[in-house]
Amino acid sequence: MKRLLVAVSAVAIFAAGPVFAQEVDRVAINGIIDQGLNHSELMQTAAHLTDRIGGRLTNSPQMRETERWTQQRFRDWGLSNVRAEGFEFGRGWSIVRSSARMTAPRPIDLRAIPIAWTPSTDGVISAGVVVAPMTSAADFARWRGKLSGKIVMVTRPDTGSEPTEAAFRRWTDAELASRNVYVQPAHSEPSLDRLRETDFALRLDAFLAEEGALAWVKMSQRDAGLLHGTGYTFRVGATPRIPGMELAAEDYRRLARLARTDAPPTLELMSEVRFHDEDVNAYNVLADIPGTSRSGEYVMAGAHFDSWVASDGAVDNAAGTAVVMEAARILKALGVRPKRTIRFALWNGEEQGLLGSLAYVDKHLATRAPLGDPELDALPANRTWRSRWPIQPRPGYGSLVAYFNLDNGSGRIRGINAEGNVAAAPIFEAWLAPFASMGASTVSLRPAGGTDHVYMQTVGVPGYQFIQDPLDYGSRLHHTSIDSYDHLKPEDLRQAAVILASFLLHAANSDEPLPRMPMPTRPTPSDPFALPGQ
Numbered sequence: 384m385k386r387l388l389v390a391v392s393a394v395a396i397f398a399a400g401p402v403f404a405q406e407v408d409r410v411a412i413n414g415i416i417d418q419g420l421n422h423s424e425l426m427q428t429a430a431h432l433t434d435r436i437g438g439r440l441t442n443s444p445q446m447r448e449t450e451r452w453t454q455q456r457f458r459d460w461g462l463s464n465v466r467a468e469g470f471e472f473g474r475g476w477s478i479v480r481s482s483a484r485m486t487a488p489r490p491i492d493l494r495a496i497p498i499a500w501t502p503s504t505d506g507v508i509s510a511g512v513v514v515a516p517m518t519s520a521a522d523f524a525r526w527r528g529k530l531s532g533k534i535v536m537v538t539r540p541d542t543g544s545e546p547t548e549a550a551f552r553r554w555t556d557a558e559l560a561s562r563n564v565y566v567q568p569a570h571s572e573p574s575l576d577r578l579r580e581t582d583f584a585l586r587l588d589a590f591l592a593e594e595g596a597l598a599w600v601k602m603s604q605r606d607a608g609l610l611h612g613t614g615y616t617f618r619v620g621a622t623p624r625i626p627g628m629e630l631a632a633e634d635y636r637r638l639a640r641l642a643r644t645d646a647p648p649t650l651e652l653m654s655e656v657r658f659h660d661e662d663v664n665a666y667n668v669l670a671d672i673p674g675t676s677r678s679g680e681y682v683m684a685g686a687h688f689d690s691w692v693a694s695d696g697a698v699d700n701a702a703g704t705a706v707v708m709e710a711a712r713i714l715k716a717l718g719v720r721p722k723r724t725i726r727f728a729l730w731n732g733e734e735q736g737l738l739g740s741l742a743y744v745d746k747h748l749a750t751r752a753p754l755g756d757p758e759l760d761a762l763p764a765n766r767t768w769r770s771r772w773p774i775q776p777r778p779g780y781g782s783l784v785a786y787f788n789l790d791n792g793s794g795r796i797r798g799i800n801a802e803g804n805v806a807a808a809p810i811f812e813a814w815l816a817p818f819a820s821m822g823a824s825t826v827s828l829r830p831a832g833g834t835d836h837v838y839m840q841t842v843g844v845p846g847y848q849f850i851q852d853p854l855d856y857g858s859r860l861h862h863t864s865i866d867s868y869d870h871l872k873p874e875d876l877r878q879a880a881v882i883l884a885s886f887l888l889h890a891a892n893s894d895e896p897l898p899r900m901p902m903p904t905r906p907t908p909s910d911p912f913a914l915p916g917q
Contacts, residue, residue, distance in 0.1 A: 406893070411719075412817050412885050418713045419881035425709040426873050428456070432688070432704060433695035433868040440499060441617070441665050441689045441732045442475030449688055450666050453708065453729055457670035460712045462727070464673075467666035470742035472732055473617040475659030476500045478692060482653045483600075483628060485638065488646040493634040496693055496864070497654040498601070498627035499614030504654045508626075510534045510597050512650050514642050519583060523590050531595035534650045537587070538602035540639040543632065545606075550858040554797050554850075562827040562850070565803065570906040572770045578759055584615055588623035598626040598652055602635035610864040612693030617735065619663055626654050665689075665731040667739045672714055674724035674891065679782050681724035682890040684710060684883055685740065685835055686789045687733030693864040697871055698856050703789030704729055709880035710887060721891035723784065730835045733790075736765040740835035748783060749776045749842040772905045774842050783839075784896035786846040787886055790834040792860070794852030795875035796882045798825025802840055802847060806898035814889050821878050825850055843902045851879070 432439070432449065439446045450467055457465045476499055483495035486509065515526040516539035526535075591599055603610050608631045615623055630638070641648045668688070674680065686703030690696020711727045719725075732738030741764060751771035753760045759767055787799075798815065801808040811826045818824070827850060836846030852875065860866045890897060 406889075407813055407817065408889065408892070409817055411717075411888060414717050415713055415881055415884045415888070418716050419709065419884065420877055422716070423709065423877050423880070424712060425705050425876050425880055426871070428708050429697070429701050429705040429871055429876070430868055432701040433697045437695045438612075438692035439688060439690045439696055440476060440614070440692045441735060442472055442659060442662070443477045443692075444475070444659065445477070446475070446665075446689060446731070450668055450731075453668050453688065453704075454670075456708060457668075457711065457727070460715045462670040462672060462711060462715060465668075465670040467668055468743070469664035469666050470732075470739065470746075471663060472665035472735075472738065473619050473663055474500065474622065475661075476614075476617070477657050477659065479655040479657060480653075481628070481655065483630065483634075484651040485648050486651050487649040488641065494608050494610060494631035495600070495628045495634070495652075496610045496612045497656055498629055499612065499692060500617050501615050501623050501625070501627040501654075501656070503656050504598060504626045504652055507651060507653045508534075508597050509649060509651045511647055512536055512638055512642055514540070514639050517587060520586050527594065530591065533596055534652065535591060535596045535599045536601075536635065536639060536642075537599050538635065540602060540636045543606055543636065546858070548858075551855040553794070553852040553854070559797055559825040559850070562825060562829055565828045566830060568906070568909070570909045573766070575754070575756075575759065575770065578762060578766055578770075582616060585621060585623065588625050592624045596625060598628065600628045600630050600635070600650075600652075603629055603632045605859070605863060606632050607859065608633060609859065610693045611862045612691045612864065613862060614691070614735070619660070622658070626652070628652060628654060665739065667731050667743060668729040670711060670727045672711070672719065672721060672725040674722055675720050677723040680784055680896065681726050681782060682785045682887055683726040683728055683783060684787045684789070684887055685728035685730055687730040687739065687835055689731050689734055689739075690866075691734055691862050693862070694866040695868065697866050697868050698792040698860045699862060699866060700733070700790050702793045702871060702876060703791075706789050706876055706879045706883055709877075710884040713880060713884045714888060719888060721888060723891040725887050725891050733835055736763065737835055737837060738763075738765060741765055741768065741838045744838045744842060744844070747777060747779045748839065748844055749774050749780050751775065751842075768838065769841065774903060776842075776902075780842075780844070783844055785890040786836055786839050786844065787883060788834055788836040788846065788848045789879065789883065790848065791851040792854055792856030793870065793872045793875055794854045794856065795821070795872075795878045796823045796849045796851055798823055798827060798850040800827050800829050800831040800848050800850060802830045802900075803828055804845065804898065804900055807845065810897065814886055815882075817885070818882055821882070823878075823882055841903065843900055845897050845899055849879070849883075
């Protein structure tokens, strides 16, 4: 096969360091493009995850079906070592039915959804409302003795807002160019005293129960009737006692305004939900294309396949899940025999704190020393992880040579964030070169946060997030009641699957693994003279 050999200086901007000869196999890319654009199954995968299964809350019946179905698809495509790897999570939860209605001063149906992991209302409840905004335990005293028999509105109502920018957009060339600015890290760790504080959500629930409140409602974070359906505590033994619901922002504000008149509203709520305690473990799904010569080494792509429940979790993140699964199908259909194993990961519990990918890091790659305080060490690992030093590598620490993540919606790939790794950046530029005509050419040294490569980066494993066109992901779809299949963009997703498959194949076959950053050690504070709290 003819190959284009691109020599790139791994640390050219410092005029020092080794030179990595990066082979770009354009013949293999031709096959990937043909398989990914002319024989795609990506949208069938996305449709099954969204239209058929629907919202995939961690440990819900829908998530259990997703765990089974994705494993079977990997097996159908011929992948090896397909398995579900469990980690402790907590209770499952699902909605049977719910409704909300204002019955006075006039009848009107309201847009509402139960707050995940809150209990049922035990039938229809009807009561007046109290607008009692509470964001900390310091607010409780003001409302003590005023909530008995009431439905409590716990969000401070705002005046709403109108969009000032187009909801749907793609990155311009100028915007992409502006991304390639090195961002110096701001070294700070969570306050240990703050970590000791009891979760406010549980303290609020206890206060409402003591005061005799019937239920509580909060306002959606978005206008235009959108709901989020986000959740509460899922830990076993920490189940709240008071039902909670989220109301559309416009409905919530109407109730709040009426509560200040001489005709205060009466609210009628019904929430029927179920808890699922059959198995407190959540499961990541993993599958491999075995390597041939670099024994023990592997590259990996991943996306989280859990979602919230207000809709079908399409752009967040059936989109990324379908791209990762399609990359697996493409490479397997081409019969590739990579030097390194190529692993595909579908992460669970991302929406509750990147829990699935953290569990994988902690088990297979590296852990971090306990703090030595029994109270703090009993907290979930994601709350204390960045405060724990030193990092303690596992035996498999060096085996994962590159991880690529998809979790920015349905937009096409425009490049990749190199996470400050100046040695990896020119290699990514070479791998992206064949896709410039598809709109993907940007390599940014910026870090990306908030998704499943993060904990790999915290222990020095090369984990990367692709840059994708934003479309309307952040402006109106993310975590909302309209996150359905309708908003997926097939051409964009097929392009993303082709690029991901190519990156995986090149990372698996390169003579040298991707350059790694130094093993993190406890950093010096960015400003050692700053006063506490600054």
